[in-house]
Amino acid sequence: YMTLSRICCIGAGYVGGPTCTIIADKCPDVTVTVTDLSQDRINQWNSDDLPIYEPGLDEIVRRRRNKNLFFSTDVKKAVIEAELIFICVNTPTKNYGLGKGRAADLKYVEAAARMIAEVANQSKIVVEKSTVPVKAAESISNILxxxxxxxxxxxxxxxxxxxxxxTAVNDLLNPDRVLIGGEQTKEGREAVESLCWIYSHWVPRENIITMNTWSSELSKLAANAFLAQRISSINAMSAICEMTGADVTEVAHAVGTDTRIGNKFLKASVGFGGSCFQKDVLNMVYLCECLNLPEVAAYWQQVININEYQKRRFANRIIESLFNTVTNKKLAVFGFSFKKDTGDTRESAAIYVCKYLTDEGANLRIYDPKVTDKKIFSELTNPLMCEDPERVKELVTTYPDPYEAANGTHALVICTEWDQFTTLDYSRIYQKMLKPAFIFDGRLILDHEALMKIGFQVVTIGKKLQRSNVHRSFSTSSQS
Ligand code: NAI
Structure with missing residues (x-):
């Protein structure tokens, strides 16, 4: 192994921050500097209030910070001093120009590469950690x-x-595998060995997979496409279930016990979100189009289409169940992050559900344990989504407490699977709601039988039972 004493990271986000924190913790002899252009973000990393919420991360940052872990905006200095540089900048979907709405925007990656070339006065290993299209490493290499x-x-x-x-901390500590792609030359293999040396401080050697650069780049896109595909597959099943009386949870269980399929990532829901799945699948769709593989592009595009369909379908069911109108109705929305245990809202399904409901004139009362008001409003008034920000501000209120949020509402909509939503006192919530009181469980996390006993009309995904119950109780209540 070639050992390293100084490394740095460009981009102090959800990936750069946690990854380098774990490296610093596991490699006490390596000095790790995490850099970002955003002074705000770096200040937060240097404070008690980290810019991202990740269970277990605070403690490790506190343990290593200013010992062998540093957060700085002086990107150039860190690059000059480092032997190895991780590029962890964002690679969002392009929202302009060629490939708009599909291609990954590589402008931040390119800027990082140009900056490295500008300041480096000794040899460097440059590690592309951001998710990029196949052949991006070659472009970076050309620029350098x-x-x-x-x-x-x-x-x-x-x-x-x-x-x-x-689950970033645990995923970093116990990765299923670490993937490293490099050039198949002597120098390339040496560089790969140096990076292996870092990971081998805590990852068993057999879990570090090395391969050619293109395979490595494509493997990341492939992994996310497969994961997203499983969710869209079970969500497509959920639509069949709702029409037939099959129960998607039972179907998922039966399918998932086949060891060839496995039981993970088979939970039906309002749809996947997050900054990666949609972006990376679209990235691959665009790649296929550019490679003149339209059939392959169409295949993966359908994963996205089903996800959009699912979000729309859930919103439509809410509207239909509430007697085909939500105009001026009060709806409590529980959960705004794209999944539990994160404050990240990027591409959260909640954004779309809220948009569809405010488009219908619903009053939304949003509660999330980790997402700030500021973030909720910036997502809902994002100009790419929203035509009338003033109207959204009129219709949406945020609450610091779920009971307060539910008070006086017609319905409760679960958008994120936060554990705390399963232990709320739903009898107490029910008493303060307008009747008939509805619950729309977009994550299949609640005890539906218990809720119906309390008196709720329960509507969820992938189950017809509740829906027919709802209708049955409508007719009985109108008779009485
Ligand atoms: P992020 O947006 O949280 O962080 C990126 C950071 O890079 C930002 O703070 C930005 O200010 C900074 N930055 C951009 N250009 C810069 C430059 N030239 N110099 C210094 N800093 C610069 O993004 P996130 O979520 O950390 O994602 C980064 C990459 O990792 C993306 O390609 C993403 O696809 C990939 N990824 C993300 C995962 C996730 O769960 N968020 C998981 C696996 C991969």
Whole structure:
């Protein structure tokens, strides 16, 4: 192994922050500097209030910070000093120009590469950790080599990150595998070995997979496409269940016990969200189109289409169940993050459900244990989504307490599977709601039988039973 003493990371976000924190903790002899252009973000990393919520992360940051873990906006200094540089900048879907709405926007990756070339005065290993289209490492390498100073050599590696938000610390500590792609040359293999050395401080060697750069880049897109595909597959089943009386939870159980299929990622819901699945699948769709593989592109595009259908379908069921109108009705929305145990709202299904409901004139009372009001409003008034921000501000209120949020509402809509939603006192909530009181469980997390006993009309995903119960109780209540 070639050992390293200084590394740095460009981009102090959901990936760069936690990844480098774990590296610093596991490699006490390596100095790790995490950099970002955003002074705000760096200040937060240096404070007691970290910019991201991730269970278990605070403690480790506190343990290593200012020992061998540093957060700084001086990107250039950190790059000059480091032997190895992780690029962990964002690669969002392009919202302009060529490939708009599908291609990954590589402008931040390119800016990082150009900055490295500008300041580096000794050889560097540059590690692409951001999720990128296949062949991005080659572009980075071209940029570096076209601008390289005399005597400076670059090796570009692909080391995609597989952590999931909400479980990042555990995922980083116990990864299923670490993937490293590099050039199949002597220098390439040496660079791969250096990065292996870092991970081998805590990851068993057999779990570190090395391969060529293109395979590594494509593997990340493939993994996310497969994961998203499973969710869309079970969500497609949920639509069949609702029409037939089959129960999607039972179907998922039966299907998932087949060891060839496995039981993970088979939970029907209002749809997947997060910054990665949609972006990465679209990235692959665009790649296929560019490679003149329209059938393959169409296949993966359908994963996205089903997800949009699912979000729309859930909102439609809410509206239909509430007697085809939600105009001026009060609805409590529980959960706004894209999944539990994170404050991240990027592409959260809740955004879309809230949009569809406010488009119908519903009054929303939103509660989330970790998402700030500011974030909720910035998502709901995002100009790409929202035509009339003033109207949204009139219709939406946020609450710091779920009981307060539910007070006086017609319905409760569960958008995120936060554990605390399963232990609320629903009898207490029921008493303060307008009748008939509805619960729309978009995550299949509540005890539906118990809720119906309390008196709720329960509507959920992938089950016809509740729906017919709801209708039956409508007719009985109108008779009485
Ligand atoms: P993020 O948006 O949280 O963080 C990116 C950071 O990079 C931002 O703070 C931004 O200010 C900074 N940045 C951009 N350009 C810069 C530059 N030139 N110099 C210094 N800083 C710069 O993004 P996140 O979620 O950490 O994602 C990063 C990459 O990792 C993306 O490609 C994403 O697809 C991938 N990824 C994300 C996962 C996730 O769960 N969020 C999981 C696995 C991969």
């Amino acid at each position: 080599k076209a601008n390289q100073r005399r005597g400076v050599q670059y090796q570009v590696l692909s080391n995609p990150e597989f952590l999931a938000e909400g």
